[in-house]
Amino acid sequence: MVPRFWRKIKYRYDVVGSYCENCGSYYYPKREICPRCRRRSKLRDEKFPDEGIILSYTVVNSRIIAMIGLNNGAKTLAEVCADKVEIGMKVKKAFRRYGEEGEAGIIYYGTKFVPI
Amino acid sequence: MKVAVVGVGCTEFGELWDKSFRSIFLEAGIEALNDCGIEGKEIGAIYVGNMSGGKFIDQEHIAALIADHAGLAEFGIPAVRVENADASGGSAFRQAFMAVASGMHDVVIAAGVEKVTDSVDPMGVLSTSIDQEWERFVGANLPALYAIIARLHMHKFGTTEEDLARIAVKNHKNAVHNPKAQFRKEIKVEDVLSSEFVAEPLKVLDCAPLSDGASAVILANENIARKLCDTPVFVEACTQASDYLALQCRKDLLTMRAVSKASRDAYRIAKIGPEQIDVAEVHDSFTIAELLAYEDLGFAKKGEGAKLIREGEVEIGGKIPVNPSGGLKACGHAVGATGIRQIVELVLQLRGEAGKRQVDAEKALALNVGGTGATAVVTILSR
Ligand SMILES: [Zn+2]
Numbered sequence: 001m002v003p004r005f006w007r008k009i010k011y012r013y014d015v016v017g018s019y020c021e022n023c024g025s026y027y028y029p030k031r032e033i034c035p036r037c038r039r040r041s042k043l044r045d046e047k048f049p050d051e052g053i054i055l056s057y058t059v060v061n062s063r064i065i066a067m068i069g070l071n072n073g074a075k076t077l078a079e080v081c082a083d084k085v086e087i088g089m090k091v092k093k094a095f096r097r098y099g100e101e102g103e104a105g106i107i108y109y110g111t112k113f114v115p116i
Numbered sequence: 117m118k119v120a121v122v123g124v125g126c127t128e129f130g131e132l133w134d135k136s137f138r139s140i141f142l143e144a145g146i147e148a149l150n151d152c153g154i155e156g157k158e159i160g161a162i163y164v165g166n167m168s169g170g171k172f173i174d175q176e177h178i179a180a181l182i183a184d185h186a187g188l189a190e191f192g193i194p195a196v197r198v199e200n201a202d203a204s205g206g207s208a209f210r211q212a213f214m215a216v217a218s219g220m221h222d223v224v225i226a227a228g229v230e231k232v233t234d235s236v237d238p239m240g241v242l243s244t245s246i247d248q249e250w251e252r253f254v255g256a257n258l259p260a261l262y263a264i265i266a267r268l269h270m271h272k273f274g275t276t277e278e279d280l281a282r283i284a285v286k287n288h289k290n291a292v293h294n295p296k297a298q299f300r301k302e303i304k305v306e307d308v309l310s311s312e313f314v315a316e317p318l319k320v321l322d323c324a325p326l327s328d329g330a331s332a333v334i335l336a337n338e339n340i341a342r343k344l345c346d347t348p349v350f351v352e353a354c355t356q357a358s359d360y361l362a363l364q365c366r367k368d369l370l371t372m373r374a375v376s377k378a379s380r381d382a383y384r385i386a387k388i389g390p391e392q393i394d395v396a397e398v399h400d401s402f403t404i405a406e407l408l409a410y411e412d413l414g415f416a417k418k419g420e421g422a423k424l425i426r427e428g429e430v431e432i433g434g435k436i437p438v439n440p441s442g443g444l445k446a447c448g449h450a451v452g453a454t455g456i457r458q459i460v461e462l463v464l465q466l467r468g469e470a471g472k473r474q475v476d477a478e479k480a481l482a483l484n485v486g487g488t489g490a491t492a493v494v495t496i497l498s499r
Contacts, residue, residue, distance in 0.1 A: 029250050058263035060315040065256045075364040087271050
């Protein structure tokens with residue numbers, strides 16, 4: 001399980017997504033092919049905006065999980081660290097611990113969001 | 117080549133502690149064969165919908181196991197398992213339909229089977245249908261994603277928790293008259309609203325249970341079908357569509373694009389519109405999923421799904437009865453068996469054999485959805 005999550009570290013830690021130079025679309029998570037351009041895709045990694053708004057959210061297992069609309073139009077699902085949130089609330093990214101795996105206790109980090 | 121359903125069978129859905137995976141499949145299969153009076157050896161191929169034998173009961177190679185246990189390995193009949201999360205059954209039905217429509221086989225069996233309650237974490241297994249790297253990693257599970265959709269629908273269109281509760285109430289009411297249903301007991305709106313949150317705003321009684329169960333149907337080409345039975349039910353269309361797996365990749369969180377595309381294709385092939393459907397079985401894994409189905413199948417305009425439940429149009433006796441079986445919510449959700457179970461119900465409805473839950477119907481539609489909507493299978497049947 002370790003390599004599986006480590007492979008994506010860069011994209012999780014910094015909210016790095018894809019930008020297609022051929023059609024100008026942004027994608028998160030990163031893609032290897034642009035669904036609009038396919039074989040003509042010209043994708044490059046791009047650091048996405050740190051800020052966005054809460055489009056919708058739920059509370060599950062005592063955590064707030066929200067769909068966040070980033071300022072470039074892409075969406076990302078993430079935990080929001082706050083007591084209470086609402087649709088339309090502005091949030092910014094924060095580097096946080098997500099969980100750990102088994103007895104080896106390997107800790108996974110990723111991007112969470114906090115209210116601005 | 118026209119294709120008809122000539123035989124149907126289904127086990128009771130629920131916690132079937134005393135029955136094994138292989139025996140429930142056999143029970144449904146034998147009921148379907150008896151229903152049309154054919155012999156196992158006349159079957160050309162077997163298609164089995166099963167989501168996760170590997171995770172639920174540590175058994176893969178499901179299709180071979182089933183052919184073996186049904187005594188059909190004796191004849192060497194080819195069997196294949198079809199997996200599309202909880203749309204596995206509908207997808208197996210579509211593979212079976214294509215096998216007969218193409219002329220490759222004259223008679224085939226499409227079945228679905230799932231043994232869920234032997235597993236220690238069935239909801240965890242069901243949540244393997246969502247994106248593990250980008251959805252599960254951040255703490256979401258299947259109900260959480262539907263909850264996000266539900267909250268946005270409420271925010272944008274004024275749908276309420278009561279509206280969703282009414283869907284569960286309707287489906288429980290219908291299940292009372294279904295001898296195969298898991299919950300044959302009426303509930304009230306207040307029961308739903310006061311049940312515990314699973315993922316806000318969805319509560320326990322907004323969610324379908326996880327059930328054991330198996331279902332089977334026999335498909336045959338038109339010539340054979342007319343010889344085998346007096347009441348063949350014809351498959352007018354069986355379509356499937358895909359959407360992005362992760363919710364965050366979809367442009368519109370409030371439309372299941374795979375559902376709207378598959379249904380548009382099905383209406384075009386069957387040469388009818390949504391207003392001509394007399395009865396539907398739809399994928400209410402969560403109450404919000406049934407509400408979206410009203411809209412994405414064209415029974416209501418986008419944003420107006422709640423009107424159908426408020427005005428009683430989706431009740432038995434209404435304009436478009438939905439889930440007369442009790443749906444996934446009350447009949448039960450035996451994951452891979454669900455898509456075939458929906459076909460069984462509609463065949464009974466079209467034959468006029470649905471007892472106290474009978475709807476007067478000539479054309480029927482089934483919608484089977486995988487996960488949060490990345491797979492949708494739509495089938496239109498007629499008598
Ligand atoms: Zn592009």
